[in-house]
């Protein structure tokens with residue numbers, strides 16, 4: 001059983017946490033809105049993809065920040081440490097695999113176009129040295145990004161994570177969730 005007394009959560013960690021939650025909601029909403037409620041002929045199809053890409057990249061950036069600013073896990077149990085490690089890993093690997101699986105330029109913040117992975121000279125050289133087609137190299141990354149990573153692993157981990165937070169709050173009745181909500185144990 002995990003140790004119950006939580007370490008204080010800094011305002012920075014707390015704000016980053018809820019910002020990532022908010023951005024991730026936007027990432028999923030825009031992805032599924034685009035897939036199920038638009039067609040390739042509509043302009044909203046492109047706009048929702050732009051929102052998806054930018055919110056997804058921000059999830060990656062804020063996750064790096066959250067890792068840098070994170071608390072030491074201290075007396076937390078191994079399960080809590082493992083789930084934190086797995087969550088952060090996926091929050092980085094999913095945007096990274098998105099980039100590595102893409103073949104078109106990325107529209108950033110409505111102003112800049114970032115070369116896709118397939119256009120980066122070093123990536124092209126590496127792939128040709130492996131005697132592979134770029135599309136063959138990119139396929140597993142695209143599959144991880146769109147299916148295994150974001151439709152299976154991340155939702156499963158988030159469900160466990162939220163269940164653990166509610167378990168701490170309602171069954172163990174400790175300060176873990178309150179601390180993350182900014183109430184009480186600061």
Ligand code: HEM
Pocket residue numbers: 027028031032035049052053055056057059060091094095096098099102106145146150151154
């Ligand atoms: C944590 C961040 C991210 C999550 C959870 C995520 C999740 C997803 C999901 C679930 C889909 C598939 C939707 C469907 O079934 O139709 C998707 C599609 C897509 N994502 Fe992401 N994504 C993230 C970040 C990114 C980033 C950073 C980029 C760009 C670098 C990106 C580019 C795309 C593209 C281009 C598609 C559409 C692929 C297609 O329809 O062929 N995503 N994403």
Ligand code: HEM
Pocket residue numbers: 006007013017020021024025066070071076080084087088158161162165166176177178180
């Ligand atoms: C999009 C979904 C979510 C993601 C990706 C996520 C991710 C994370 C991560 C990475 C941490 C570790 C923070 C750190 O100490 O560095 C964390 C902590 C925490 N999260 Fe979430 N979270 C999500 C949703 C939620 C929700 C909905 C709740 C509340 C019901 C919640 C409650 C907590 C609590 C209480 C902690 C502190 C755990 C501790 O003290 O070890 N999270 N979350």
